[in-house]
Amino acid sequence: MPPRIEQSTPAQELATLVGSLEAAPGPRYLALARRVQELLGTGRLAAGSRLPAERELAASLGLSRVTVASAYRELRESGHATTRHGSGTVTELPGGGSPGPAWGVHSTDPGVLDLAHAALEAAPELTAAYREALAALPAIAAGHGYAADGLPELRQAIADRYTARGLPTDPDQVLVAAGTGDATDVVLATLLQPGDRVLVEHPTYPGIIAAVEQHGGRCLPVPVDAEDPDAVIGPAQLAARQSSPRLAFLMPDFSNPSGARLTAAGRRRLAATLWQQGVLTVVDEVSAELHLDEGPLPPFAAGLPDAATVTVGGLSKSVWGGLRIGWVRADAALVAQLGEVLRRRQLSVGVVDQLTAAALVRDLDAVLEHRRAALRERRDVLRAELARRLPSWTVPCPAGGLSLWCTLPPGLSSAAVVAAAAPLGLLLAEGRAFGTGHAFDDHLRLPFTRPADQLRAAVELLVQAEATVRGGADRRVGTRALSVV
Numbered sequence: 001m002p003p004r005i006e007q008s009t010p011a012q013e014l015a016t017l018v019g020s021l022e023a024a025p026g027p028r029y030l031a032l033a034r035r036v037q038e039l040l041g042t043g044r045l046a047a048g049s050r051l052p053a054e055r056e057l058a059a060s061l062g063l064s065r066v067t068v069a070s071a072y073r074e075l076r077e078s079g080h081a082t083t084r085h086g087s088g089t090v091t092e093l094p095g096g097g098s099p100g101p102a103w104g105v106h107s108t109d110p111g112v113l114d115l116a117h118a119a120l121e122a123a124p125e126l127t128a129a130y131r132e133a134l135a136a137l138p139a140i141a142a143g144h145g146y147a148a149d150g151l152p153e154l155r156q157a158i159a160d161r162y163t164a165r166g167l168p169t170d171p172d173q174v175l176v177a178a179g180t181g182d183a184t185d186v187v188l189a190t191l192l193q194p195g196d197r198v199l200v201e202h203p204t205y206p207g208i209i210a211a212v213e214q215h216g217g218r219c220l221p222v223p224v225d226a227e228d229p230d231a232v233i234g235p236a237q238l239a240a241r242q243s244s245p246r247l248a249f250l251m252p253d254f255s256n257p258s259g260a261r262l263t264a265a266g267r268r269r270l271a272a273t274l275w276q277q278g279v280l281t282v283v284d285e286v287s288a289e290l291h292l293d294e295g296p297l298p299p300f301a302a303g304l305p306d307a308a309t310v311t312v313g314g315l316s317k318s319v320w321g322g323l324r325i326g327w328v329r330a331d332a333a334l335v336a337q338l339g340e341v342l343r344r345r346q347l348s349v350g351v352v353d354q355l356t357a358a359a360l361v362r363d364l365d366a367v368l369e370h371r372r373a374a375l376r377e378r379r380d381v382l383r384a385e386l387a388r389r390l391p392s393w394t395v396p397c398p399a400g401g402l403s404l405w406c407t408l409p410p411g412l413s414s415a416a417v418v419a420a421a422a423p424l425g426l427l428l429a430e431g432r433a434f435g436t437g438h439a440f441d442d443h444l445r446l447p448f449t450r451p452a453d454q455l456r457a458a459v460e461l462l463v464q465a466e467a468t469v470r471g472g473a474d475r476r477v478g479t480r481a482l483s484v485v
Contacts, residue, residue: 009045011052015060017045028063029070036071037080038439040091040221047220048197048243051081051089113458116427118256118402118447120374122320125360125367133355146348149339150176150327154354157361158327162311167299172332173306175339178349180286180314180326181207187282187310187328188215188247190341196246199239199279201232203405203434203443205256208249208284220245221436226258226396226405230266233273240277248274248281252300253288257405257434257445259398261291267300275308285313286326289368291400292376306331315357317402318364318371325349325357375402378448378455385459386446390466403447412469414444420465426458 017039024031039045051057054072058065072089075081081089140151149155155171162169177183184207192198194216200208202221212219220243222235239245250270252262262270274281283300301309314326328338360367379397382404386395394407408414414431421428431440448455 009049009051011056011060014045014052014057018061021061021063027070029067029074032061032063032067032071033074033078033080036075036091037078040080045091047091047218048239049091051091053088112425112427113450113454113461114427115447115450115458116429117321118445118449119316119321120371120402120449122322123318123360123367123371125363125370126320126323126356129356129359130352132359133352136355137352140351145351147176147351147354148343148348149335150174150349151351151354151358154325154358154361155327157358158313158329161361161364162299162329165296165299166302167311167329169329170332173329173335175328175330175335175342176349176354177326177328177342178346179324180284180312180316181211182324183312183314183326183328184208184249184282184284185211186338186342186345187312188212188217190338191247191280192217193246197243199236199243199245199248199274201250201255201258201260202436203257203431203440204249205251205284206429206433209436212249217246219436224255224258224260226255226260226398229260229262230269232260232262233266233270236270237273237277240274240279244277245279248279249284250281250300251284251287253285253297254290254398254401256287256401257403257443259396259401259403259405261297261399262300264297267297268303271300271304271308275304281309283309283311285311286317287401288313289364290317290372290375290402292372292379293399301329307334310334315360318368319360323353323357323360325353375448378450378452379404381452382446382448382455382459385456386462389459389463402449403445406444406446408442408444410442412442412466414441416469417444417462417465420468421461424461424464426461426465 018032018035021028021031021035036045040047051072052060054065054068058068061068072081076083076089080092082092084090152171154176155174158174159169159171175183177186188211192212192215196217197220198212198217199220199222200212201224203224209219220239222232222239225231236248252267254261271281281300285299288299289296299311301311309330311329312326313329315323316326328335330338383395383397386393386406392409395404398404408417418428418430429445431443431445434440434445450458
């Protein structure tokens with residue numbers, strides 16, 4: 001079923017977003033179509049909204065009706081709009097909001113610097129936690145070894161952690177999965193129907209774009225601004241009214257990749273608005289406790305009915321990506337429903353990993369204290385090195401999380417930099433991987449998850465990659481950098 005369209009985008013509002021087309025190259029109708037495509041790609045114009053009548057928009061822009069009609073035709077042909085009976089011309093995202101290029105392949109080659117993935121080395125506490133798990137194993141080894149919803153001690157530890165953070169939780173509100181991504185996928189598999197829209201931040205984590213599409217959904221992007229995180233509220237409210245998304249997927253704390261963090265007031269307002277609009281919010285908290293400059297904020301779900309949100313979390317960012325333990329926190333009835341879906345996929349997450357996770361969650365404050373200190377130092381080293389060696393790049397300072405979201409200087413393509421860096425032994429994720437359409441080729445995500453010396457080496461390789469792209473470097477330089485780790 002197509003989404004319900006409650007209101008159109010007023011002609012004057014769209015004209016303001018489009019701006020002047022006087023200096024745009026090529027025919028005016030193509031310039032207008034490209035501008036609308038750009039607005040859709042960045043989320044400033046919601047997919048599923050009704051475009052103004054041709055005559056009204058032509059008057060607002062000072063163009064002929066033929067020009068606007070030709071632009072609308074171009075949008076339909078490119079898959080950015082469709083004509084619906086009784087609704088006029090309605091915006092769309094081609095291919096259901098298909099994700100951009102993949103954000104890189106994993107590398108275990110010691111001669112490669114992998115900054116395509118924002119992941120830390122294992123926390124020092126991991127080995128001791130495994131020893132504790134092995135010591136506890138004999139007590140449960142006599143059984144069958146299946147823990148379909150999660151070991152009771154792990155679910156209790158997770159529930160206690162939520163309660164301590166200000167979100168009272170019982171163990172029957174927790175479901176254990178094989179990582180945060182697995183937890184998210186279970187939620188989508190359970191709740192999403194083909195054609196359903198999912199409101200997502202833009203930019204956002206590439207995995208959610210792919211997962212929504214895999215389950216037949218369509219992403220509805222709303223823009224995120226790290227400098228003004230609460231600015232997402234207005235577009236999200238508009239998208240919720242106009243397009244009736246089934247779900248919203250948000251990272252209110254240190255959104256990946258932008259690093260944006262909603263204020264305490266902002267998250268209360270957005271949470272209440274989405275609930276009032278009948279939108280179930282899926283909250284990704286995988287980086288929520290990696291705050292570096294400011295203290296913790298209340299969980300997004302605090303103060304709302306348990307049925308208003310589904311929270312997913314895990315230990316991949318705080319402890320280690322190799323420990324595949326994640327979880328869902330939701331209303332107990334929904335957790336039972338999610339558990340049925342998960343059991344059709346797998347009988348249990350590994351028991352030893354669950355015992356290890358239980359030990360780590362119980363002592364997570366100690367783990368996080370060390371992690372925050374290391375991340376703070378590495379973030380500052382990377383920003384200082386970028387300022388020294390690549391001063392034309394714009395590098396905001398996130399208050400937490402794992403990465404910098406850099407704006408490249410005019411004329412420099414993220415895709416080109418990534419391609420030039422790979423032969424030098426530096427793996428990166430190009431900006432388009434974090435958006436829909438062709439957005440964010442002028443951005444580059446740089447995780448500060450590696451030791452300081454490796455981050456300095458990475459910046460030197462970035463300098464070489466930029467020079468190569470601009471045609472000012474000997475393409476043979478940097479081959480020796482493959483040994484840098």
